[in-house]
Structures are given as structure tokens and as C-alpha cells.
Amino acid sequence: MSSSSAAPTAKPPMRDALVAAAFRLFLERGYEQTTVDDIVALAGVGRRSFFRYFPSKEDVVFPDHERCLADMTAFLAASAQEDEPVRRVCDAARLVLRMYAENPTFSVQRYRLTKQVPGLRAYELSVVWRYERALAGYLRGRFTDRAGGTLRADVVAAAVVAAHNNALRSWLRSDGEDDAGAAVDHALGYVQAAFGHEAPGHPAGPDHPRGEDGGEDVVVLVARRDAPLWRVVREFETVLGRG
């Protein structure tokens, strides 16, 4: 993943100053008790400067998500056809974790704040939803040629996000002292085992046929228990395009 080694989007000092002032006040007085006027007064800038960087007070709590979403979208758009799709979305999720891990103190402060303020929880859910849709959108594009592709894409994207969040929260609860990278590798490894190339029961052996996306090796068939055998066979043939 090259995005973090590439030149980051320049962060204007005024923007950083606003974030620092906001968090100092949120921690001292509480989020609800802090106004945008308080923040700009402490940062020594005008209200218009605040709203140039942040549409609302909520946005200053999550100052890096827009950049991170843009990085993730660019990372997915730069995927090659030979990238295994499930592994690729796992790597995309690692970009998000890295954003948190780059600044443990800030991430832990925000975690505590978000737990206390319902409005921030709602905001965070909408951010998480956007990450999930970015991952699902990429996977849908990769899975277009298979039956149930959108289902598979949506389920895998949700599983990746849940695994990422599980690792992220356990790292945040350690006050940022655990190894975030190891936690997320473990969590995403579980998802790859369930859905990826390395799924139990369908190991990618050396002679294992690879589809063009490398994930085309397994067919899932759902049948009613009382279905006649001929119908199951016909459906299997249809799914395979052999019928």
C-alpha cells in the first residue's frame, strides 16, 4: 500500500490548530458545552475559517475521514485484475486502521468522546457506512460475472468492516498500547479464511484452477431440503453455465 508513503494531502496549520483547540475544549468542558465560537476564540481565528474546513462541529471530531475515504477509493481504483478481491479490500481496511494508529492519543480521546455523545455515534455510523459502501462497490465490480455477486460483495464488505472495527476497538481499549497492526491482521485473516482464497475446504492448491479474478473456484448452491434431485442438478448446471 503506497498511499501512506506518497506525499500526504497538505494539512494547513490553521486546520490543525482548530482540531487541537476543539479537542482541548471538548475534554475540558464536554462536547455539548463547547460551541464553534469557543473553538475559534481559542484557536485565534474567525468563524468563517472554521467553516471553511469543517461543515459542522461534528466534522472537527473526525478530521481525517474524508482524506482517508479518498485514499481508500484511490487505492481500490488502482487495483489490478490479478489482485485477489477479498485480500484487496482487507488491505483497503488497513489504510483506515493506519489513520487511527498514526495518532494514538488523539484516537483514544476521540473514542472516549464518541462513546459519550450519541450524536457523534450516529455520525460515526454514517462514516463507517461510507467505508463499507466503498468496499462493496469495488467488490460488486469484481463479482459482476457471477450469480449472487452483489450479495457476496455486500456480505464480504460488511465482514471486513466488522473485523476491522473489532480490532480497532480492542486497540483503543488498550489506550493505543497494543499492536494495532497485529490485531487487524488477525481479524482480517479470519475474514479471508471465511471468504477468500484461503477459505476452509477450498484450499488454493498448486493445480487449483484460478478464475480470472482468482476467486472463481467455488459455487454455492442453496436448495430446499425437499427439492427433487433433478432440480438441484439443473440449477447447478445453470450456475456453472454447463446446462
Added chain:
Amino acid sequence: MSSSSAAPTAKPPMRDALVAAAFRLFLERGYEQTTVDDIVALAGVGRRSFFRYFPSKEDVVFPDHERCLADMTAFLAASAQEDEPVRRVCDAARLVLRMYAENPTFSVQRYRLTKQVPGLRAYELSVVWRYERALAGYLRGRFTDRAGGTLRADVVAAAVVAAHNNALRSWLRSDGEDDAGAAVDHALGYVQAAFGHEAPGHPAGPDHPRGEDGGEDVVVLVARRDAPLWRVVREFETVLGRG
């Protein structure tokens, strides 16, 4: 699943009248242009009656979720130790789908409304989050004794919710005309194939314990795409105990 045959929580007629009036106005004027005063005027009741049933205007858009969440929680709490956990949460998700499917016209209207109004999308995300946490909470209890139990619980819960929502949305896009039950069976079958008892490598044999809810009517078969047909047939027969 007995919850829907049990006596439902009584729905006072005034509550129904408020929902009907609200939706009539939302469709005629738009959601943002409709006030609580407009709704109570059309329903012929006072403002206090509205707020007795609904904390806010947003809540009248989703009048059945609290009951459905309570049903789901009760259903999960009534689980037996021999219930296979992944199947159990799939059945819990079916309760939610049933709530939608019981009233197709209303569900489709709400779907269109929710797509148009960002505030309602945010509300819906928070509702979905509560369903997901209910499922994850049950699974965490069932998986306490295994390493990575909370990870597994969170990932499976997210996968179930994503599969449910994929089926729900495709049904809503059909204007409620497709078979919602078949769609959700297919979607949840995929999750069970990845995580459940019938996962590749551990097919449910003939002595497989049946849940009390009789949700055993679907078989999930995972086959290699290049598998010979006779092997698929034999595996299907084995799973069914017919072979």
C-alpha cells in the same frame, strides 16, 4: 419461530392513525415540508398524543422497529443451548424481514422516502446498528469459550445483517412483488455456508439436530466449480441423508 404467532403488542388505533396521517402527508408534501402539527391536525389528535407514541418526527417513519427489536431480543433470549448459533441469528434476522414483508406497500413507500431524506438514512443506520448489536451480543455469549469469540460474533452478526439487507433491498426494488422469504433464505444460506454448521467441511448430516423452529428446510451446498456432476449429486444426497 413463535413470536409472530404470539399475541402481538397491542397497537392502539390512535398510533396507527398517526402513522397513516404522517405517511399521507410525507408522500403529498415531502418529509421536510411536513410538521408534527400537520400530522396531528390530519389525524385529529393533539401534539401530546403524538409525542406519547413517537419521540420525534423521524420515529413515526419507523413505527415497528422497537417492537421488532424487542421480538428479536426475546427470540434470542429464548434460545436453547442446542441451537446452532449461526442458524439462530439467521432466524432472528428473518423476524425483521417478516416485519417488512407483512406490509409491502408501507415498506416500499418508506424505502423511497428514506432514500430521499439524508436524516432518515442516518436514523436507519442507527436502527440497523441496534439489530446488529443484538445479534452480536447473543453470539458473543455463545462463543465465549473459544479464542477470538468476540471477533467471530461481530463478523457473523455483520454478515447476517448485510445479507438480510441485500435481500430486503432487492425485494423493495421489486416494489414488494418478489418472494421476500425466498430472497432472504438464499442470502442467509450464503452466510451459513461461510460460517455456520453447514460450512464447507462440516456438512449437516442426517442426525443433525433440528432447531425447535423447524428452520431446517434449506440445504447449502458448496462445490468446486470444476467438480464433476456425480460428486455434487453424491454430496447433496449425503447432506440430505438420502444417499
